[in-house]
Amino acid sequence: MMKISLFLGCLVPNRYPGIEKATGICLESLGIDWKELEGASCCPAPGVFRSFDEPTWLALASRNITLSETDERDVLTICNGCYGSLADANLKLKNNPVLKEQTNSHLSQIGRHFDGTIDVRHIIEFLYSEIGVQKIKETIVRQLDLKVALHYGCHMLKPSSNRATASVEHPSVFDELVEVLGCTSVDYPDKMECCGAGGGVRSALGETALAITEHKLGKIEGADVDCIVEACPFCHMQFDAGQVSLAEKGREFGIPVIHYSQLLALSLGYSPEDVGINLNEMDCSDFCNLLNELKKD
Amino acid sequence: MAGAPSIEEVIEDFNVLKCMQCGVCSGSCPSGRQASLNVRRLVRKIGRDHAAISDESLWMCTTCYNCQERCPRGIAIVDAILAVRSIAAHEGLILERHRQVANLLQEHGHAVPIDDAHKEKRMQLGLNSLPSTVHSHPDDLKDVKLLLASCGFGDITGGKE
Numbered sequence: 001m002m003k004i005s006l007f008l009g010c011l012v013p014n015r016y017p018g019i020e021k022a023t024g025i026c027l028e029s030l031g032i033d034w035k036e037l038e039g040a041s042c043c044p045a046p047g048v049f050r051s052f053d054e055p056t057w058l059a060l061a062s063r064n065i066t067l068s069e070t071d072e073r074d075v076l077t078i079c080n081g082c083y084g085s086l087a088d089a090n091l092k093l094k095n096n097p098v099l100k101e102q103t104n105s106h107l108s109q110i111g112r113h114f115d116g117t118i119d120v121r122h123i124i125e126f127l128y129s130e131i132g133v134q135k136i137k138e139t140i141v142r143q144l145d146l147k148v149a150l151h152y153g154c155h156m157l158k159p160s161s162n163r164a165t166a167s168v169e170h171p172s173v174f175d176e177l178v179e180v181l182g183c184t185s186v187d188y189p190d191k192m193e194c195c196g197a198g199g200g201v202r203s204a205l206g207e208t209a210l211a212i213t214e215h216k217l218g219k220i221e222g223a224d225v226d227c228i229v230e231a232c233p234f235c236h237m238q239f240d241a242g243q244v245s246l247a248e249k250g251r252e253f254g255i256p257v258i259h260y261s262q263l264l265a266l267s268l269g270y271s272p273e274d275v276g277i278n279l280n281e282m283d284c285s286d287f288c289n290l291l292n293e294l295k296k297d
Numbered sequence: 298m299a300g301a302p303s304i305e306e307v308i309e310d311f312n313v314l315k316c317m318q319c320g321v322c323s324g325s326c327p328s329g330r331q332a333s334l335n336v337r338r339l340v341r342k343i344g345r346d347h348a349a350i351s352d353e354s355l356w357m358c359t360t361c362y363n364c365q366e367r368c369p370r371g372i373a374i375v376d377a378i379l380a381v382r383s384i385a386a387h388e389g390l391i392l393e394r395h396r397q398v399a400n401l402l403q404e405h406g407h408a409v410p411i412d413d414a415h416k417e418k419r420m421q422l423g424l425n426s427l428p429s430t431v432h433s434h435p436d437d438l439k440d441v442k443l444l445l446a447s448c449g450f451g452d453i454t455g456g457k458e
Contacts, residue, residue, distance in 0.1 A: 014411045017422055018418075037429075038430075038437075041407065050379055051379050052386040053300040053301070053383055053386065053387070054301075055300040056445065060444060106444055110440040110444055112440075158361070158362035158365075194327045196359060204394040211331035
């Protein structure tokens with residue numbers, strides 16, 4: 001049985017803890033040998049920190065990876081940003097002896113050493129390839145009759161040279177994991193487009209990020225769905241807090257946003273309040289009522 | 298230790314001069330639809346001279362990788378943009394908001410640290426008020442700070458006031 005350590009990152013524990021709670025529920029219910037990666041830091045965020053200084057980015061990412069190497073566990077990420085950062089850094093260090101030596105000389109300052117003995121996983125590809133759709137189908141206790149707009153987000157799939165998932169333009173992995181829970185994944189224009197947050201754009205150029213988000217939300221609005229499902233807390237925040245900002249400008253969408261871990265936990269019998277869907281920035285009370293109604297069926 | 302490449306290395310390493318200006322990149326760019334980022338023009342600029350480092354549109358890329366995936370010449374466009382950004386950062390060209398995020402990392406080990414409102418949300422969910430990250434492990438936070446110092450990160454980003 002594969003052993004993993006759960007990498008929390010920044011946004012999940014510090015802004016959307018419902019996703020942390022839901023992920024623990026899912027891993028436990030599926031019988032996965034897991035523990036939290038204690039003492040981990042920011043991945044560090046690729047858009048900002050990798051942009052500034054690659055050696056620093058590699059040093060911090062490798063510290064997180066070595067914590068998991070010590071435990072002899074693969075790292076499981078629940079954020080596209082953390083995945084992008086840690087998986088790309090891990091590959092770079094495994095493949096480039098010069099960078100590895102340079103990084104290890106920094107790590108020696110804190111008594112650590114990068115060996116390159118483990119892999120970095122994303123929860124979607126991990127569930128799909130290690131657990132499988134069939135096992136999930138057998139484990140869940142109820143079907144969720146929801147129409148959802150799936151948002152893959154960018155770094156789960158790209159750059160494809162560093163990813164195991166098959167298709168960048170027309171993937172189905174995430175759709176299959178959602179549909180096995182009874183949901184309908186509704187197709188919509190620009191489904192594979194970015195949420196707008198990445199690359200440091202949300203943090204420094206918020207209006208540009210928000211314009212990209214508004215474009216995407218406009219397409220989702222046309223698809224008439226119950227909610228957006230993503231697998232990245234940064235996309236989650238951009239859609240959730242972004243809708244609050246857009247509403248202040250008079251553009252109201254009212255489309256609830258949930259992470260796949262939260263959706264799967266609902267299928268496992270948990271309530272929306274158990275996994276913090278009510279703790280989004282935007283008001284999700286109608287959606288929580290709908291989910292609680294579904295639960296009674 | 299110098300962490301940024303030279304513009305010549307970026308051009309060489311990422312095949313920038315193979316660009317034939319076809320425009321698939323800008324046609325695929327979600328940010329280009331909304332902002333003044335024109336990836337095709339930016340790639341040409343990177344290939345020509347050092348001036349690309351002060352081009353504001355460098356920072357409008359969300360790193361979605363559409364352009365890099367679709368480039369018919371196999372140019373690693375996003376990787377090149379990230380590398381040019383690092384040259385800019387090493388020359389002190391960092392947006393103020395990014396500098397603030399860098400300071401948060403240096404102080405807390407998280408780019409987005411916990412606050413009281415979210416401690417409250419954690420407790421509502423039955424979680425510990427602090428997560429099991431560096432927030433609960435001061436020795437690990439000390440290691441993160443030592444590592445950042447070893448890399449000279451504070452000097453690069455202008456450090457804390």
